Amino acid sequence: MSDFTEFFHQPIARRALLACVMIGFGNGYVSALVVLRRSSLKMGTISHSLLPGIAVAVLFFGLTQWSVLGGAAIAALLVGLGSLFLSRTSRLDQETALGVLYTASFAAGMLILRTLGLQQKLDEWLFGSIVGMNDSDMWIAYGITFGTVLFLTTLMRPLLIFLFEPNVAQSLGVPVRLLNYGVFAVVILVLVSSLQAVGCILSVGLLTIPAATMRLLTNDARWMFWGGGLIGALGATVAFFLAYPLDWDISSTIIVVLGLFALLAYLFSPSQGLLLRWVRER
Amino acid sequence: MKPAPSDPPSASLLEPASADDHVCWGGGQRHPASHELWVKDLSVSYRETRALEHVNLHSRCGRSVALVGPNGAGKSTLIKTMAGIVKPDDGEILWRGRRLDGTSREIAYLPQRSEVDWLFPVTVRGLVEMGRYPVVGWWGAYRRHDKDIVDRALETMQLTDLQNRQIGALSGGQQQRTFIARALAQEAHVLILDEPFTGLDKPAQEQLCQLFGELTAEGRLLVASHHELGSVAPIFDEVLLLRRHVVAFGPVEEVFTPSNIEETFGTV
Numbered sequence: 001m002s003d004f005t006e007f008f009h010q011p012i013a014r015r016a017l018l019a020c021v022m023i024g025f026g027n028g029y030v031s032a033l034v035v036l037r038r039s040s041l042k043m044g045t046i047s048h049s050l051l052p053g054i055a056v057a058v059l060f061f062g063l064t065q066w067s068v069l070g071g072a073a074i075a076a077l078l079v080g081l082g083s084l085f086l087s088r089t090s091r092l093d094q095e096t097a098l099g100v101l102y103t104a105s106f107a108a109g110m111l112i113l114r115t116l117g118l119q120q121k122l123d124e125w126l127f128g129s130i131v132g133m134n135d136s137d138m139w140i141a142y143g144i145t146f147g148t149v150l151f152l153t154t155l156m157r158p159l160l161i162f163l164f165e166p167n168v169a170q171s172l173g174v175p176v177r178l179l180n181y182g183v184f185a186v187v188i189l190v191l192v193s194s195l196q197a198v199g200c201i202l203s204v205g206l207l208t209i210p211a212a213t214m215r216l217l218t219n220d221a222r223w224m225f226w227g228g229g230l231i232g233a234l235g236a237t238v239a240f241f242l243a244y245p246l247d248w249d250i251s252s253t254i255i256v257v258l259g260l261f262a263l264l265a266y267l268f269s270p271s272q273g274l275l276l277r278w279v280r281e282r
Numbered sequence: 283m284k285p286a287p288s289d290p291p292s293a294s295l296l297e298p299a300s301a302d303d304h305v306c307w308g309g310g311q312r313h314p315a316s317h318e319l320w321v322k323d324l325s326v327s328y329r330e331t332r333a334l335e336h337v338n339l340h341s342r343c344g345r346s347v348a349l350v351g352p353n354g355a356g357k358s359t360l361i362k363t364m365a366g367i368v369k370p371d372d373g374e375i376l377w378r379g380r381r382l383d384g385t386s387r388e389i390a391y392l393p394q395r396s397e398v399d400w401l402f403p404v405t406v407r408g409l410v411e412m413g414r415y416p417v418v419g420w421w422g423a424y425r426r427h428d429k430d431i432v433d434r435a436l437e438t439m440q441l442t443d444l445q446n447r448q449i450g451a452l453s454g455g456q457q458q459r460t461f462i463a464r465a466l467a468q469e470a471h472v473l474i475l476d477e478p479f480t481g482l483d484k485p486a487q488e489q490l491c492q493l494f495g496e497l498t499a500e501g502r503l504l505v506a507s508h509h510e511l512g513s514v515a516p517i518f519d520e521v522l523l524l525r526r527h528v529v530a531f532g533p534v535e536e537v538f539t540p541s542n543i544e545e546t547f548g549t550v
Contacts, residue, residue, distance in 0.1 A: 172387075
């Protein structure tokens, strides 16, 4: 344990903890969008498509924060829109088109990154490296979390109507188009920030489990946002304090801890937990 | 309920008032009788496919209009176009003499029940409160007046006791009433409903039918797609037989004839 105290006194450790809290909160907050739109599997495919975007951007512009960020965002956009285009111009449905596009581009991205000799970076993007975040990574994460929460909080009232039923929303004069693009942009940005924390394979977890846990505890969509943020931050913090002493991989620990939270909510939720239902039936 | 002489209809209105004045629910304001909805020469396409061709329709507050036609006849498209959700290629919609460009607070859209995510975490009251959005906007304060209107809408639809329930925990009839309550909270004059009777059991259908009568008696205009031919006459005043174009439109007793129905649903 003294090892840990020593570790914790290093600035890199405190920075990693701060990053956990912030990325956990930002992703947890936005996870409400993903859960309410029932798009967690789609998020999985889009998060995988970030990798080839990063690879191509690094190939052309070298390895910088902005090339990584821009490449990831453009790739997500291309795969999202590309699947729509493919399904409209062929016999394939959109899900199938997504399946084709994201696996093919993911594989291509791996090849490019290996060829560029970025083996170690590849691991970071696949599995995350929250301890390796530098100052500008931190600033980007701050910016994304702050901007996201501000945007969604400002638009919360129309946003909830939009998420509930887009046609009803439009008939009420809700700016549906703005929300459509805004929601997509927010989710992509947050995905990019979670890439650093947990990598693209596990990022769906960070963008789904917090709000899914809240969904088991509340019937109020607003609470799924704030509660999701708190659960995300708490889960990441708990994972941080577990991972080092136990020598566990931090990104996996974050997702496992969040998974446990969801399990606890499923079993013990005061409104609809398994335990409660079992007791009632007896 | 016939209020004293009212302001004359303004010059922009297309036809002189002929029916009695009425008081629309909500604000309790008096309106001239010529609360008219005109659909003029409306054509709509989805990409290459023409969904509606040169559709004309004219009705006014206090009536109920059934949209009847086979699948793919364009009923939902007409509904969504009138609600401002789908943009027409051609033609226009006039409400109270003014051309509708997009949506209007006075026109409420009620989706088909099967299109709604009933597991969405919102309570009955929360859904009804959405009707106040056109007034309160993104940030506007939710005033006493808004709360009163929501209370009244819930009460009118007999949902006061259910207001804190999650919408998925309601029966079909209660779900339909929740959406109507939302339209009342919106203070809508025109309710445009997509298949409101579909999937309801007999008692719920009868209750909704009675409700339709009350809503029109209060001066609202109801436009609803409907697929049960047998119940058009008892529920609706007017009927639009639709098969991408209008086969016939008018009072039910005049145009809902076997030959018109045959022409609407026939294979030729």
